[in-house]
Amino acid sequence: MFPLIVAHIFVLIVVASVAFHFWSPWWWTPVASNWGGMDDTILLTFWVTGVVFIAVCLFMAYCIWRYRYQKDRKAEYKPEDKKLEFHLTWLTTLGVIVMLAPGLVVWHKYVTVPEDALNVEVVAYQWGWKYRLPGEDDILGKTEIKFINDENPFGLNLKDPNGKDDILVDSGDLHIQIDKPVKFLLRSLDVLHNFYVPQFRGKMDMVPGHITYYWLTPIRTGDFEVLCAEFCGVGHYAMRGRVFVDDEKNYNQWLAQQITFEKMLAQNKIDNKSLKLVKNIE
Amino acid sequence: MSDEFDKKIEAKADTIVDAGSVPSGSVPGIDYVPAHERPDQELYHSHSWWTTYVFSQDAKYIGIQYAITAIGTGLIGLVLSWMMRLQLAFPGLGILEPSAYYQFITMHGMIMVIYLLTALFLGGFGNLLIPLMCGARDMAFPYLNMVSYWEFLLAVLILLSSFFVPGGPTGAGWTLYPPQAITSGTPGSSAGIVLMLISLCVFVAGFTMGGLNYIITMLQSRARGMTLMRLPLTCWGIFTATVLALLAFPALLVGCIMMTLDSLLGTSFFMPAMISMGEKLSYDGGSPLLFQHLFWFFGHPEVYIIALPAFGIISDLISVHARKNIFGYRMMVWAIVGIGALSFFVWAHHMYVSGMTPWFGYFFATTTLIIAVPTAIKVYNWVLTLWRGNIQLTLPMLFALAFIVTFVNGGLTGIFLGNVTVDVPLSDTYFVVAHFHMVMGIAPILVVFGAIYHWFPLITGRMLHEGIGRIHFWVTFLGSYAIYFPMHYQGFVGVPRRYFEIYDSPYITTSTLHLNVFITIAALIVGAAQLLFLFNLIYSARAGKKAEKNPWKANSLEWLTPEMPPGHGNFGKELPVVYRWAYDFNVPGADKDYIPQTVPPSEVRSAKVEKT
Numbered sequence: 088m089f090p091l092i093v094a095h096i097f098v099l100i101v102v103a104s105v106a107f108h109f110w111s112p113w114w115w116t117p118v119a120s121n122w123g124g125m126d127d128t129i130l131l132t133f134w135v136t137g138v139v140f141i142a143v144c145l146f147m148a149y150c151i152w153r154y155r156y157q158k159d160r161k162a163e164y165k166p167e168d169k170k171l172e173f174h175l176t177w178l179t180t181l182g183v184i185v186m187l188a189p190g191l192v193v194w195h196k197y198v199t200v201p202e203d204a205l206n207v208e209v210v211a212y213q214w215g216w217k218y219r220l221p222g223e224d225d226i227l228g229k230t231e232i233k234f235i236n237d238e239n240p241f242g243l244n245l246k247d248p249n250g251k252d253d254i255l256v257d258s259g260d261l262h263i264q265i266d267k268p269v270k271f272l273l274r275s276l277d278v279l280h281n282f283y284v285p286q287f288r289g290k291m292d293m294v295p296g297h298i299t300y301y302w303l304t305p306i307r308t309g310d311f312e313v314l315c316a317e318f319c320g321v322g323h324y325a326m327r328g329r330v331f332v333d334d335e336k337n338y339n340q341w342l343a344q345q346i347t348f349e350k351m352l353a354q355n356k357i358d359n360k361s362l363k364l365v366k367n368i369e
Numbered sequence: 370m371s372d373e374f375d376k377k378i379e380a381k382a383d384t385i386v387d388a389g390s391v392p393s394g395s396v397p398g399i400d401y402v403p404a405h406e407r408p409d410q411e412l413y414h415s416h417s418w419w420t421t422y423v424f425s426q427d428a429k430y431i432g433i434q435y436a437i438t439a440i441g442t443g444l445i446g447l448v449l450s451w452m453m454r455l456q457l458a459f460p461g462l463g464i465l466e467p468s469a470y471y472q473f474i475t476m477h478g479m480i481m482v483i484y485l486l487t488a489l490f491l492g493g494f495g496n497l498l499i500p501l502m503c504g505a506r507d508m509a510f511p512y513l514n515m516v517s518y519w520e521f522l523l524a525v526l527i528l529l530s531s532f533f534v535p536g537g538p539t540g541a542g543w544t545l546y547p548p549q550a551i552t553s554g555t556p557g558s559s560a561g562i563v564l565m566l567i568s569l570c571v572f573v574a575g576f577t578m579g580g581l582n583y584i585i586t587m588l589q590s591r592a593r594g595m596t597l598m599r600l601p602l603t604c605w606g607i608f609t610a611t612v613l614a615l616l617a618f619p620a621l622l623v624g625c626i627m628m629t630l631d632s633l634l635g636t637s638f639f640m641p642a643m644i645s646m647g648e649k650l651s652y653d654g655g656s657p658l659l660f661q662h663l664f665w666f667f668g669h670p671e672v673y674i675i676a677l678p679a680f681g682i683i684s685d686l687i688s689v690h691a692r693k694n695i696f697g698y699r700m701m702v703w704a705i706v707g708i709g710a711l712s713f714f715v716w717a718h719h720m721y722v723s724g725m726t727p728w729f730g731y732f733f734a735t736t737t738l739i740i741a742v743p744t745a746i747k748v749y750n751w752v753l754t755l756w757r758g759n760i761q762l763t764l765p766m767l768f769a770l771a772f773i774v775t776f777v778n779g780g781l782t783g784i785f786l787g788n789v790t791v792d793v794p795l796s797d798t799y800f801v802v803a804h805f806h807m808v809m810g811i812a813p814i815l816v817v818f819g820a821i822y823h824w825f826p827l828i829t830g831r832m833l834h835e836g837i838g839r840i841h842f843w844v845t846f847l848g849s850y851a852i853y854f855p856m857h858y859q860g861f862v863g864v865p866r867r868y869f870e871i872y873d874s875p876y877i878t879t880s881t882l883h884l885n886v887f888i889t890i891a892a893l894i895v896g897a898a899q900l901l902f903l904f905n906l907i908y909s910a911r912a913g914k915k916a917e918k919n920p921w922k923a924n925s926l927e928w929l930t931p932e933m934p935p936g937h938g939n940f941g942k943e944l945p946v947v948y949r950w951a952y953d954f955n956v957p958g959a960d961k962d963y964i965p966q967t968v969p970p971s972e973v974r975s976a977k978v979e980k981t
Contacts, residue, residue, distance in 0.1 A: 113858035136781035150755040162693035163757035193790040198727040278549035285863030296641030299724035316797040320554030324868040
């Protein structure tokens with residue numbers, strides 16, 4: 088009796104797992120970027136691995152019942168079966184190739200940034216976000232940690248002419264335009280962070296001392312929450328921001344309201360007469 | 370060379386020639402045994418209570434000391450996980466401060482991976498089983514072995530002392546990534562992290578002493594006739610895992626030393642120019658990614674340092690309790706060795722989105738998925754051992770079956786994360802948490818339980834209580850599956866890990882938060898069931914049913930000692946002589962359904978044994 092119960096419980100685990108997979112309310116959010124290919128690879132992996140999981144568990148349940156202990160039963164004596172082992176090996180290898188190959192194709196797209204992508208710098212700090220867009224020259228000015236001070240919070244190099252027209256967004260809200268590829272250049276001022284929007288699927292750590300990147304093309308408008316996905320200290324869970332995907336009109340409207348680095352410096356001068364602009368530069 | 374040395378060599382040669390005679394009971398011409406290669410081991414004999422039970426040099430006692438210390442530390446890890454789960458399920462109650470939450474996840478992770486599982490599998494089961502299974506009197510270097518345990522205990526005490534220093538223990542996450550590990554935005558970034566790093570260094574030093582012992586004992590002290598390909602798979606698992614550990618731990622050690630220097634002396638190995646709390650720090654030019662490479666060069670093999678002994682033990686449990694030889698023994702050995710070797714070429718799959726050059730992704734995704742092949746073969750061979758077996762649903766067998774389900778589940782989700790594209794949306798979410806708890810938390814723990822139920826009679830001479838054991842089994846197995854299976858789906862939703870509180874984010878439905886309550890309740894129940902297990906251990910050790918000799922009718926040498934539990938020196942006057950592998954179950958023509966390793970062919974002339 089006990090073997091029968093155990094076998095049934097193992098079958099039940101498989102049934103419950105499959106039922107949970109198809110009928111539980113928890114599934115990914117609708118994709119909002121061009122990385123639907125990642126979802127497809129996950130689905131493909133689900134099918135292949137799901138079949139293996141079900142097959143192994145059901146086979147086990149069958150064995151538990153069919154070969155339950157009986158005093159006068161003799162187990163088979165067969166140390167190995169080279170043919171069977173060979174077939175299982177190549178079948179497994181085939182399954183692995185089926186999952187890996189499409190994955191590598193999508194990865195190749197992920198690391199190959201289109202030439203016309205707009206460079207957007209994401210700046211992370213403990214614990215918040217800000218952003219920088221290139222101005223009319225389409226080039227972001229150079230930055231360094233040592234240039235950062237109250238007047239120059241982004242740490243731009245004042246000697247770099249490319250930085251003058253950079254658009255600085257000193258808030259956690261970023262707007263991007265639908266259907267236009269964006270390359271996020273990821274910069275951290277302090278510790279590790281990760282710029283993550285669940286609906287975009289993309290992710291990359293931000294490492295102080297490096298500029299990392301990833302790219303995407305937003306495919307639907309909306310406003311999405313930005314989360315930090317790499318532990319960054321005690322405020323990690325509260326490090327949220329926002330990304331708005333706009334149509335062209337709204338995007339341009341928003342862009343027109345932002346200020347350039349040059350304007351910001353001038354404004355800071357008015358705000359604070361006793362300002363020493365270059366106190367950190369020899 | 371001195372005369373004294375020559376004399377020693379001569380004396381040694383004499384003993385070998387003498388001991389190389391045909392052992393009693395064997396028939397020349399039929400029973401072949403190779404000659405002794407070395408004289409019998411001279412043991413340290415203890416004379417007092419202190420040197421017998423406390424500063425013991427007997428591997429069996431050291432194994433038990435390791436096991437008790439590891440399990441005791443693991444219980445602290447368990448309580449920490451309860452606190453975390455309560456905070457996640459009921460954020461409104463204010464059970465923990467954010468800093469305490471991060472300190473608890475860090476300590477929970479490090480305790481479970483290093484101080485519980487690594488110490489228990491290698492220090493605990495390794496010490497207990499290696500000499501017994503190999504047919505040796507003790508470890509090759511008993512004194513060093515003793516020191517190894519005391520260093521481990523010291524490492525545990527240093528680790529736990531960090532709870533009592535200003536700032537508390539480190540809250541950097543068990544991966545201890547710089548720069549946050551040693552800068553002020555992280556809890557325990559001064560004293561806590563330094564104690565953690567020192568504790569790890571001490572652990573590595575202690576482990577090296579033990580690890581050299583395990584390897585040298587297995588290579589040098591095996592009984593006559595115990596060829597490598599006759600060793601039980603438990604030994605192969607522990608052996609390969611120890612080799613991995615000796616190669617991988619140095620990477621952790623240098624990483625820890627370098628970070629300690631960064632923290633105390635202001636060097637910049639891992640520290641770039643950065644700002645902390647509005648101040649520019651004096652660090653410049655270091656690379657946080659260098660630490661991640663060092664950490665995972667250790668960290669990935671570490672997964673197999675835990676998994677390979679589990680693989681080995683489970684193979685033996687399944688074979689003994691299904692009364693059938695393990696299917697494809699040679700393939701199993703090569704799979705263990707192959708997985709061990711490959712495990713050094715996959716580390717950066719933990720770093721696909723770390724900011725390292727993305728071109729590494731192709732290489733590490735490919736190597737990672739290649740490792741799935743030998744792993745899958747092991748799973749096939751386990752279930753094929755059940756096939757046409759004669760399966761006794763004893764407690765060790767039940768845990769072995771549960772291990773297969775859990776391991777297959779957790780292994781397959783590993784294929785998701787190893788495939789670089791799929792890892793991008795899933796990394797740093799609860800999918801990862803669910804995956805690694807399933808595959809290297811629950812699966813190895815189920816093996817630990819199976820192994821304890823199996824070898825408890827060997828240690829105490831008594832059986833564990835079957836009824837309590839069954840309750841413990843079902844609650845642990847089904848409960849932990851209920852914890853971690855749904856957790857994967859939180860990961861699909863995109864819930865990030867290491868979040869003290871998730872709030873009502875717009876993309877997260879409230880039902881996802883309700884799932885947290887369910888998981889927490891399941892976790893509390895599973896944790897409570899472990900108290901039942903502890904009770905069973907204590908109760909059965911004192912008043913359990915007396916075990917007969919070799920209660921499971923196994924073939925391997927640990928059950929064939931003259932006394933049970935085995936005495937000092939394990940095998941009495943004469944060391945055992947081995948004629949076969951450990952898996953001769955239900956051999957056609959034999960009268961009994963098992964043939965122990967020490968039975969010479971002349972005693973079972975009618976058995977049609979395959980040559981091993």
